[in-house]
Amino acid sequence: MASSSSSSSTRFWKYDVFLSFRGKDTRKNIVSHLFWALHNSGILTFKDDQRIEPGDSISDELIKAIHTSRFAIVVISENYAASHWCLEELREIMEAVEGGTNVVPIFYGVNPCDVRHPERSFATVFASMGRPETDDKVLKWREALTNVADLSGFVSSTCVDEATMVEKVVRKISDGLLTEYTANNMEDIVGMSSHIESLGSLLDMESKEEVRFVGISGMGGVGKTTIAQYLYGRFSRLFPAHYFLHDVKKIYREQGLSYLQEKLLSKIQNRVGSQEIKGRLKHRKVFVVLDDVDKVEQLQGLAKEPSWFGPGSRIIITTRDKSLLDICKVDTVYAVKCLDQEDALRMFKHNVFGGKLPPHGFDQLLIRVSRLAHGLPLALKAYSLYLHRKTKEEWKKAACMFEKAPQKNILDTLRSSYEGLAMRDKIAFLYVACLFNGDHFLRASTLLDDGESRIKVLEEQSLVDISAEGSLTMHALVEQTGREIVLEESNHVAQKQRILWDSVNVYNVLRDNTGTRSIEGLVLNMCEMPEVLHIAGSRFRQMPNVKFLKFYTHLANRPSNLKLLRDTTSLPRMLRLLHWDAYPLTLLPSEFCPHSLVELTLRYSNLQILCSRNLNLRKLKRLDVSRSKDMKELPNLSMAVQLEELVVEGCEKLKFLVELPRSLNYLNAHGCSSLQTVSLPSRHSINHLDLSGCSQLNQVQQLITQFLTGGQHEELEASLRFACIPQIVMPNYFDNQSPGATIQLSPNIMDFAACVIVACRRPFHLQFSKTSYSGKWDEGGGVFQINLKPELHRSLEMEGEEAINSYLVLIQVLGSVNNDQAGNFISTLQLPLTVEPPPAEIIACGVRMNLM
Template sequence: MHIEIPSNLPTNSTLPERKYDVFLSFRGKDTRKNFTGHLYSALDQKGIFTFKDNHRLEKGKVILLELFKAIEESRFALVVFSENYAFSTWCLDELVKIWECMKVMGQIVLPVFYNVSPSDVRNQTGSFEKAFAEHEQNFREDVEKVQRWRVAMTKIANLSGWHLQNREESKIIKGIVDEISCKLGPTFLNTNGNLVGMESRMKQMDPLLGMGLNDVRMLGICGMGGIGKTTFARSVFDKISYQFDGSSFLANVREVSMTQDLVALQQQLISQILIERNINIWDVYGGSIEIRRRLRHKRVLVILDDVDQLEQLQALAGMHDWFGLGSRVIITTRDKHLLVSHGVDNVHMVDELSHEEALQLFCWKAFRKGHPTDGYLELSLQMVSYDAGLPLALEVLGSFLFGRSKAEWKDALDRLKKVPDRTIFDILKISYDGLQELEKKIFLDVACFFKGRDKDEIREILDSCDFHPDIGISVLIDKCIITLSNNSLCMHDLIQYMGREIVRQECPEKPGQRSRLWLSDDIQRLLTKNEGTEAVEGIILDFPAYKELKLNAKSFSRMNSLRLLKIKDASLCQSLQYLSDELRLLNWHGYPLRSLPSNFQHNKLFELNMCYSHIKQLWKGVEHLNQLTIINLSHSTYLTETPDFTGASNLKRLIFDGCTSLSFVHPSIGLLKKLILLNLKDCKQLRSLRAKIEWESLEVLILSGCSKLGKLPEDLGRAVSLKNLDLGGTAISQPPFSIVLLKNLEQLSFHGCKGEPRKFWSSLSSLFRLFSRANPESMGLRKVQFPLILASYHH
């Protein structure tokens, strides 16, 4: 029957640092080849460091002194009392030393009674009486020695322990091992730096583990590279592994799979759990069968670290029923979809460290303590801001800066802003290397140009480039490379640095031979010195460093792969002869010429954005522009007329706000069935909109400030989706009869109409009354909408 260890004995937290977990005291001739041998193997299998016999003793040392030292350096002492135990003076000397260590050092002592009665041991009767009779005869001149042996034996035999009583040895051994494992508890590798932030993560993980439940669970630990998944998994392993029949931590599954094969990992898994060296597996299929056959009745803990392929999971932890009840399988990966595909029960997403945690981890590496050295606080905060809570970066850079001067710190920080640390870069780039080609293109576009932008807006641009962004963005999110926040595409700063460094390395010395450019200096050099090549796919300059760029028009002549162009206030030394036919985005704020190049093929263009341009006319005749969705020429004061939109049937947004010279809008504008927004605000020369209306999708029509516009299209009511109609500041005095058909209209504004607002309002009211008499069934709708329209009326 198992006897509980007294709860008042010292626990692991109160013991001094020891070399051994357990000192095993036994009589070799009685138990070495059976009970004690099996007990030692079970302890060793659990990772409990056990001293047994003198096989660990250093040669040339006095054996008894070394034994005593080993006892002192052990947290536990296991004493196996057997029939001939007391006949050994070595065992009795060990016993006295163990008793002293228990009294003085708080050592935990556990007696095991192997085929002997505890009362015989306590009272020295039976075989123990015979043994002590011999000792008293042999040590007549040292009676005190024998007495010390007797006292120690009596005291230790009175402690709670285990009595076999002809019970099954394997169950007793399991009970002993479990009890010691529980008392030892988790053993962490390092309490100074590696485990910063681990306590909060453990609290989140505990409910997912469900250690009190007897089910089989597969759990995922997921996050970007360098976020600390492996360290976290190690901590979980150290904390709970002692509670299982066997455990295995398979590190670097991705890397091992590349250098070896899955058979080697299958062999390692079984070997670690069963403590067997000669595991013969011939192929992956046979290995899967072997894992299930050997482990399906065992309660095991399996950690599969850094998995990146579904076949790895299928080979190592294919199904829940491969493992016994109570088992836990934990998988770390950068790919959330991989976990979903395998059917894990729960996924824990690992977040970046908080600012306080990041500073603490960095300081442990940079100063070997939890806070900055005097004078280094500001530099430390700058470095932590750069690392943005990524444990990998904090550890690498902290270790690199240890012992260096402030000048070296400042220089290192300046260098990092230009070129990422190689170790960090290589680890983060693993995620990039695992992407398909189109996914790589999407990632580089977001990293270089679109971080923080609205997902739907960027999806349209990427779709126009034939990048299939719906699946591509989803994959990047699953692989923890990008994230979504309020529908914006986000990524960790170091991931962005990594992406931009990939582009820079395409040609470090010559920007014109890189695929993407975003820095003012690089773009200025490219466009003024005619260094562009066919390698350039994107030029986006959101924040120019120069008030005005004076471009060499020939700079674009060799950039025939250019997809994306966004520049601002750039003048040209001569006329522009060429723009790439591959352009999807053309955003040139302040475009200085009256027209686009005559040979420019617009057919792949998705967005044309040329605010404050000198454009007078976009194109002549009908151009087939099926990809074109947005035209924004606001404040282009030289524009006199819009082009024929017949070949641009997919336009959704047209913005001519502030085009003060615009006097003619081509009638084909009314045929744009997908148009959502039409903004003609302050087009002061516009007198009419002569168009047959087929605006099925139009929601916003802004005509405010068109001071010479006196009439709306008679069939405006066909714009059935119209919600916002702004007629303020126009010359319109009579609304068309069809306006009453705008059943979705939410806001109508005619503030400042030159055509007498009261007359307009009176006409509108008359139309509504007339319509309601002819269509009484619609009155309920009008009673709701009429106040909304009234609310927008301004005197």
């Protein structure tokens, strides 16, 4: 194949193939078969059906067709050189090579060597032309014949049969077109190469018999359709029948399923067909894209199962609804993610300036605006169109505008996903957008009605992501869309909003006492308050439907700017979330009824006790009073039967933790320096216990035994349980002990408990969170390794002290281990800071094993 020049990527191509042939030799055989094979493969081919072949010259139309064709197939037959027309056409074709046209010769009934030496093989032909051999045109014709014979092509005499040769020619053209399409289009779509690399393996084009369904999922505007269009442009030519069915959702809504079915069949079969897709296409190899499918019945009506299509078929479905693919058993799914900042900037810059260098002074503006798109290709394109040819000042104004809300077309695209939700799912969407974006999935799900199932629906619709760690993430532009919907609901009147998240609006509503029954959530960053505000609890009487109240500060130990008057007797009765950092009173209002309360967070508060009476906390799942330095005691929590997390970290005056519920699985009392007694309930569920820094603890041995033995019951699902307790000496409970970080394990263990002593020299001290440790067996099952990654803190109060803090780290591995060989328990300590010498090290370990 003749190589293309560099201009081929920018040249206008009207045809894929130009067919050059001698009509009387080949029109009714090889050329006819070849043309239809090319046509059925979707290759646009120019074939001169009115060839009269008079004289030496060819028409301007033919010249133009030659120079606007990516490929030229030259069928050289026995009488090809006898035609001045054919020779002139060949000369023009060989000149077009310099402009990027690729030439594929077919030697049909002739030998390439004879064509390569036309002065011998075609001597008689040239003599009969009546032109001298030195004639300029004859010389050029001979040169063209010689050059075409030197190209890699196909020789009919060496092929098994004509059909096989035609198939090989079509495949060569298809491959060449794919290569050029890839090279010319990849550079225009940032990030496309990684998409194609992943999808190429999922499509597995080498598999000729298997019918493959591949789903492409992702949020609106992320580029699903663009990727599918690229795949279609690249691969559809390999299939005898192919079709890209755009906007299935819209057509279904306006025309119905029958119309979609007939549209698909008519395009693939070139006729208006019946709705029996299964019967019509089961023997045809097809490449079909179903774009923007949003209902199961659409997919079941158009492509229910692989048996509907012929061997080797590929069906691509783009959708925002991941559950749809699951229901229809489309197991091969590619999830499209937003661009990272670097690729987003590259795409934005290319869209705005067309690959040219931006004018001086635009670099920072480019970065600023591209980041406002948060990697969403739709937004990058919309912003670039808006800013094209705008001045620097106009860019600055636009950036301020985009920070408040995206453009309408972006909102409309993202909002369409919201409009398709059921009413309760819509409400959950708005709560996540205004309150819970970035929170843990489990936390948000406990605070919402049917929260787990509602959030799962949002995930299936590509409106939120749930990470492997459980973090709930909504794209920033989707969040803005949700908040815009809330604003529209209230006609942009703050006191009528369902949820208030703007600190200025919340401050004004509280100050002016303008709350209404419409308000269900209040979010106030107290650091953004213009001045201290004193309010009475009566302010909340006008907002009886408030379920979520979050008054927070990012600055620990800072007095609250929001003061609650001492005569306050109550708070909203429907509260599920009460989060009030630096809560100003010494106890909760006397008439507060927390029967709906799911989470109570009062960090850095002035609390001394929680309440002067017993509270109905039956729905409470999380209680956090950390850093409440005057907190002396907690109420009886044994009846808080759903309480799972208790955080009293830094409550320096707290002495007792007793009457705890069996439901508790997380207890953080780090730094409770006055804590003396911790009593765990029998058959407890605790799998994380942090008592580090509790230097006054009594009966530590009893507590250790209580933790390790009291929790082993059928309701405990955790496979790894963790505790950190201040202690210097290894407890006798661990009957196998060893200095250092490693100890041997016996074979045939059912489960075991391990103890690691970590020594830390002052002024440093350690703290273990839920994510600061991990443990697992190696692949062979003979070694269990626990990795400790605590937070390392430095206390100014301990500067100059040489004493050692010792931490007793307990690990319990539950469940059947099933190792039949002796192995090892290995512990490692990884500190976040590089300090020499290391401020902490493992000095001893021990195990207690339950054997089979």
